[in-house]
Amino acid sequence: MCKKEILIIGGSAAGITAAITARRYYSDARITIIRKEKEVLIPCGIPYIFGTLGSAEEDIIADTVLSKNNIELIIDEVISINKGNRIVKTADGKTLKYDKMILATGSSPSIPPIPGSDIENVFPIKKEINYIKKILSRVNVSKNVLIIGGGFIGLEFADELNKKKNLNVTVIELLPYCLLLACDDEFCKKVEKALIDRGINLLTERKSKAILGDKKVEAVELENGQRINADLVILCTGIHPNINLALNAGLMVDRRKGIVVNDFMMTSDNNIFAAGDCTQKRCYLSGAPIVMGLASIGSTQARIAGANLFGVRRRMECAVGIFSTRFGELAVGSAGLTQRAAEGNNIDVIISQAIAPDKHPGYLPETCETGVKLIFERDTGLLIGGQVYGGASVGELINFIGSLIQTKKRADEICTFQIGTHPLLTASPMAYQIINASQVALTDLRKVRL
Amino acid sequence: MCKKEILIIGGSAAGITAAITARRYYSDARITIIRKEKEVLIPCGIPYIFGTLGSAEEDIIADTVLSKNNIELIIDEVISINKGNRIVKTADGKTLKYDKMILATGSSPSIPPIPGSDIENVFPIKKEINYIKKILSRVNVSKNVLIIGGGFIGLEFADELNKKKNLNVTVIELLPYCLLLACDDEFCKKVEKALIDRGINLLTERKSKAILGDKKVEAVELENGQRINADLVILCTGIHPNINLALNAGLMVDRRKGIVVNDFMMTSDNNIFAAGDCTQKRCYLSGAPIVMGLASIGSTQARIAGANLFGVRRRMECAVGIFSTRFGELAVGSAGLTQRAAEGNNIDVIISQAIAPDKHPGYLPETCETGVKLIFERDTGLLIGGQVYGGASVGELINFIGSLIQTKKRADEICTFQIGTHPLLTASPMAYQIINASQVALTDLRKVRL
Numbered sequence: 042m043c044k045k046e047i048l049i050i051g052g053s054a055a056g057i058t059a060a061i062t063a064r065r066y067y068s069d070a071r072i073t074i075i076r077k078e079k080e081v082l083i084p085c086g087i088p089y090i091f092g093t094l095g096s097a098e099e100d101i102i103a104d105t106v107l108s109k110n111n112i113e114l115i116i117d118e119v120i121s122i123n124k125g126n127r128i129v130k131t132a133d134g135k136t137l138k139y140d141k142m143i144l145a146t147g148s149s150p151s152i153p154p155i156p157g158s159d160i161e162n163v164f165p166i167k168k169e170i171n172y173i174k175k176i177l178s179r180v181n182v183s184k185n186v187l188i189i190g191g192g193f194i195g196l197e198f199a200d201e202l203n204k205k206k207n208l209n210v211t212v213i214e215l216l217p218y219c220l221l222l223a224c225d226d227e228f229c230k231k232v233e234k235a236l237i238d239r240g241i242n243l244l245t246e247r248k249s250k251a252i253l254g255d256k257k258v259e260a261v262e263l264e265n266g267q268r269i270n271a272d273l274v275i276l277c278t279g280i281h282p283n284i285n286l287a288l289n290a291g292l293m294v295d296r297r298k299g300i301v302v303n304d305f306m307m308t309s310d311n312n313i314f315a316a317g318d319c320t321q322k323r324c325y326l327s328g329a330p331i332v333m334g335l336a337s338i339g340s341t342q343a344r345i346a347g348a349n350l351f352g353v354r355r356r357m358e359c360a361v362g363i364f365s366t367r368f369g370e371l372a373v374g375s376a377g378l379t380q381r382a383a384e385g386n387n388i389d390v391i392i393s394q395a396i397a398p399d400k401h402p403g404y405l406p407e408t409c410e411t412g413v414k415l416i417f418e419r420d421t422g423l424l425i426g427g428q429v430y431g432g433a434s435v436g437e438l439i440n441f442i443g444s445l446i447q448t449k450k451r452a453d454e455i456c457t458f459q460i461g462t463h464p465l466l467t468a469s470p471m472a473y474q475i476i477n478a479s480q481v482a483l484t485d486l487r488k489v490r491l
Numbered sequence: 492m493c494k495k496e497i498l499i500i501g502g503s504a505a506g507i508t509a510a511i512t513a514r515r516y517y518s519d520a521r522i523t524i525i526r527k528e529k530e531v532l533i534p535c536g537i538p539y540i541f542g543t544l545g546s547a548e549e550d551i552i553a554d555t556v557l558s559k560n561n562i563e564l565i566i567d568e569v570i571s572i573n574k575g576n577r578i579v580k581t582a583d584g585k586t587l588k589y590d591k592m593i594l595a596t597g598s599s600p601s602i603p604p605i606p607g608s609d610i611e612n613v614f615p616i617k618k619e620i621n622y623i624k625k626i627l628s629r630v631n632v633s634k635n636v637l638i639i640g641g642g643f644i645g646l647e648f649a650d651e652l653n654k655k656k657n658l659n660v661t662v663i664e665l666l667p668y669c670l671l672l673a674c675d676d677e678f679c680k681k682v683e684k685a686l687i688d689r690g691i692n693l694l695t696e697r698k699s700k701a702i703l704g705d706k707k708v709e710a711v712e713l714e715n716g717q718r719i720n721a722d723l724v725i726l727c728t729g730i731h732p733n734i735n736l737a738l739n740a741g742l743m744v745d746r747r748k749g750i751v752v753n754d755f756m757m758t759s760d761n762n763i764f765a766a767g768d769c770t771q772k773r774c775y776l777s778g779a780p781i782v783m784g785l786a787s788i789g790s791t792q793a794r795i796a797g798a799n800l801f802g803v804r805r806r807m808e809c810a811v812g813i814f815s816t817r818f819g820e821l822a823v824g825s826a827g828l829t830q831r832a833a834e835g836n837n838i839d840v841i842i843s844q845a846i847a848p849d850k851h852p853g854y855l856p857e858t859c860e861t862g863v864k865l866i867f868e869r870d871t872g873l874l875i876g877g878q879v880y881g882g883a884s885v886g887e888l889i890n891f892i893g894s895l896i897q898t899k900k901r902a903d904e905i906c907t908f909q910i911g912t913h914p915l916l917t918a919s920p921m922a923y924q925i926i927n928a929s930q931v932a933l934t935d936l937r938k939v940r941l
Binding site: 054057058062065066083085086089093094099100101102335336337338339340341344345354355356357360361362363364365366367372374376401402404405406432433434435436437438439440441443444445447448450453456457458459460461462463464465466467469470471473476480483484 | 504507508512515516533535536539543544549550551552785786787788789790791794795804805806807810811812813814815816817822824826851852854855856882883884885886887888889890891893894895897898900903906907908909910911912913914915916917919920921923926930933934
C-alpha cells in the first residue's frame with residue numbers, strides 16, 4: 042500500500058502543531074512541512090527580543106520535534122496549488138504530491154496608508170529572523186523610537202524598547218485608548234498609567250498623517266499638525282492573513298479576513314485544511330467573520346486540522362479570543378467580548394466587578410491587587426466576556442474565565458463554583474474575584490457592601 | 492410584618508460568607524452571627540504567622556464587612572438548640588429566636604492517640620488568636636521543633652518555622668510520603684526534595700509512639716525506637732468537625748465526618764442549614780461521605796446556604812476538592828482524585844502528563860518548569876483529577892483544571908479547548924500543558940515524542 046502524503050504549508054506554531062497532531066493519528070503517513078524560513082521565531086516572543094531576551098537566537102522554535110517524529114522539513118516556497126491533481130509547485134522548481142494538505146501560511150503586517158511608510162528605518166514587524174536582527178541593529182543606534190499602533194504588540198514593543206538606556210519611546214494610537222480593541226476603558230487606562238509611569242510617551246487619539254524623512258525617517262507628522270521626531274519607526278497596525286496561495290488555487294477566501302474554513306478546519310476543498318492566522322475566524326457569540334491573529338487560537342485550529350485529515354474527530358465552532366500581557370508588575374487579560382463590543386452589538390449586558398489581593402492576607406509580601414470584570418448576557422445569564430488585571434497569575438486566571446465562557450456557564454452556576462485557594466497563590470475564598478463578581482451580577486449591588 | 496430572623500452560629504470564613512450572601516437575598520431580614528471569638532484568624536493563613544507574617548494581628552478576618560451590611564455580631568457561645576421552638580440558649584444566659592439558622596461551627600484539630608499529647612509545649616493547631624500567640628512566643632525560645640503530620644498544614648508550618656534562624660525543624664509522617672492524601676508519589680517527592688533542600692528534616696513512614704517529657708516536652712519516641720529531641724511539638728494530624736451542638740439538637744450527624752446536609756446545604760431540619768468544616772462532604776465521583784476541611788469548599792457551601800434559606804436557589808452535588816500550596820519557588824496543586832485514590836476505588840484510568848516552561852521562550856528570566864498530570868476515567872474519557880507543579884501561576888492553573896472537572900469535560904474536548912497564552916505569563920500555545928496532556932491521553936504515547 043502506498044503511504045498517504047500529508048503536506049503542510051507553513052511551519053510556525055500552527056504548521057508544527059498540525060504536523061505533530063497528524064503524526065499522532067496517522068503514524069504511517071509521510072508528513073512534510075514546507076516553509077520559506079530556515080528557522081522560525083516564536084511569534085509572541087518577538088517584542089521580547091528587543092529588551093528582556095536581547096537577541097533573536099533566544100526566540101526560536103526548536104525544530105527537533107519534527108525529526109523526532111519523522112516529519113520532513115523542506116525549506117522552499119510553494120508558488121501554486123493544483124487542487125484537481127493534488128500537486129504543488131515550488132519556487133525551487135519542485136513538484137510535490139499530496140493526499141491531504143494543511144495551509145498554515147500565517148499573516149503579514151498591515152501597512153497603514155500613510156505616505157512615507159516605505160522610508161528607510163520604518164519597520165512593519167515581519168516574522169523573519171534576519172529582518173528582526175536588522176531592526177535590532179538599528180535600534181541599538183537610535184535615540185527616538187516611535188511606534189505607530191497601541192495594541193498588544195505595539196505596547197509590548199514600547200515597553201521592551203524602553204528598557205534600553207537613552208532610548209526615548211513614543212506610541213501613537215488612533216483610538217481614544219491603547220488596547221481598546223481588547224479591553225474596556227478602565228483596563229486600558231490602568232495599562233496606560235503603568236506605561237507612562239515606566240517612562241513611555243503615549244499619544245492617543247492621534248492620527249499619523251505622514252512619515253517624513255529624506256534618506257531615512259526623521260519625524261512623523263500627525264493630522265493635528267504636531268511633528269514628532271523619530272529616527273526609527275515601528276508599525277504595529279494589525280495583520281492581514283496570507284491568502285494569495287489559497288486564492289489562486291480557487292479556494293473560498295474572505296480577502297480581508299482569511300481562508301474560509303468550516304468547524305472541522307476544512308476549506309472549500311475536501312483535501313485541503315487550514316489553520317492559524319491565515320484563516321477567517323468567527324465571533325463565538327454572533328458567528329460573524331472576524332480577524333483574530335493569536336498563536337493560541339492557531340494552535341487549537343491546528344490540533345483540529347491535524348486530527349481530521351482522513352476522518353472527522355474534532356471541531357471548533359467559533360473563536361472566543363483570550364489575550365494576556367504584562368508590563369512590569371501589571372498584567373492584564375481579556376477573554377470573549379468586552380462591554381464595549383457587546384453593547385456595540387446591541388447585547389443587553391450585566392456588568393460586575395470584584396477586586397481583591399492576589400494573596401491572603403494582603404499583608405503577605407508581593408501581594409498584588411487583582412480585579413476581575415465579568416460581562417453577562419442579561420437574557421440568558423451566560424458569561425460572554427471577562428477581563429482581569431493583576432500579577433503573575435493573570436495568564437491562568439483569564440484562561441479559567443475563558444473556560445467558563447466556552448463551557449457556557451451562567452452567573453448562578455459560577456457563583457457556587459468550587460475553587461481552591463491558598464494564602465500565597467490566590468485571593469481568599471471569601472473574596473475570590475470570579476465568584477464574587479458572578480454573585481454581584483445576580484444581586485443588586487446596593488444590598489451589600491464589600 | 493415581623494422581620495425574619497436569620498441566626499448564624501460561627502463567624503469564620505463560612506459563617507461570614509453565609510451572612511453576606513443571606514444579606515444579598517434577604518435585605519429586610521435581621522441577620523445575626525454569634526461566635527465565641529472576638530476576632531477570627533484567616534484559617535489558611537495561620538502557618539504564615541510563624542514566618543512570613545511574623546504576628547497573628549496580620550492574619551485576622553476584617554469584621555467591618557458585617558457592620559457595613561447590617562449584620563449583628565454577638566460574641567457568645569451557643570450551648571443548645573431547641574429546633575422545635577426555634578430558639579437557642581447561650582453561655583451568657585441569653586435566649587435567641589430564629590426563623591432560619593446556619594451552622595458554621597467549623598472544625599477542631601484531631602489529637603492523635605499518642606501518650607504525652609497533653610504535655611506542656613505540645614500544640615495542636617486551634618484556630619484561636621491567643622492560643623496561636625502563645626505558640627508563637629514558645630517558638631521564639633525553642634531550638635528543636637517537631638511537627639507530627641506531613642500534610643499541607645504540617646509542611647506549611649515546617650517551611651515557615653524553618654525561616655527562623657537557629658530553629659531545627661523536623662516533620663514526622665506516618666505514610667510513605669508527605670502530602671500523600673492530596674498528591675501522587677511523584678508530586679510528593681518533588682515537594683519533599685524542595686523541603687529537604689530548604690533544610691527541613693523529613694522522617695516519613697515513621698509512627699510516633701510517645702511524646703516524652705517531664706515538665707515540658709523533651710523528645711518524641713518513634714515505634715522503631717528512634718528518639719528525636721524536641722522542645723516544641725506541633726500536631727498537624729487532621730481535623731474533626733465540630734458537631735456536638737448539632738448532635739445534641741437531634742440533627743442527623745455523621746460523628747466522624749460531620750453534619751449531614753443535602754445538595755442545598757439543608758440539614759435534617761428544614762429550618763437549619765450548615766456550611767463549612769462542620770459538614771460532611773461527599774466525593775464527587777462516588778458520592779461517598781468524606782472529610783474535607785477546605786475554606787474554599789466551606790465558602791462555596793456558605794454561598795449556597797445563604798441563598799437557600801427561604802427558597803431554593805443553589806445546589807452543590809459533591810465536593811471536588813481543589814488544593815494548592817507553595818514552598819519557596821515550588822508550588823503544587825491538586826484537584827479531584829489522585830491516581831492512587833482512583834485506582835484504590837477500582838476506577839480504570841488513563842494517566843497523562845505534560846511538562847513545559849511557564850513562560851516562552853524558556854530563556855525568559857524567572858522561567859519555572861511547570862508540569863501537569865491529568866487523570867481520566869477510561870470508560871468515559873472524563874477528567875476526574877489533575878495535579879500541577881510550577882510557580883506563581885499554579886493556584887489559578889489548578890482552578891482551571893478544577894473547572895474542567897466540574898464541567899465534566901472529556902479529553903477530546905479539552906485537547907481542542909481555546910486558551911490564551913503569553914510569553915511572560917504562560918507556557919507556549921504549542922506546549923500548553925493541560926491541552927497537551929489531554930492529547931497524550933487520547934493517542935498512544937509511542938507515536939509522538941515531545
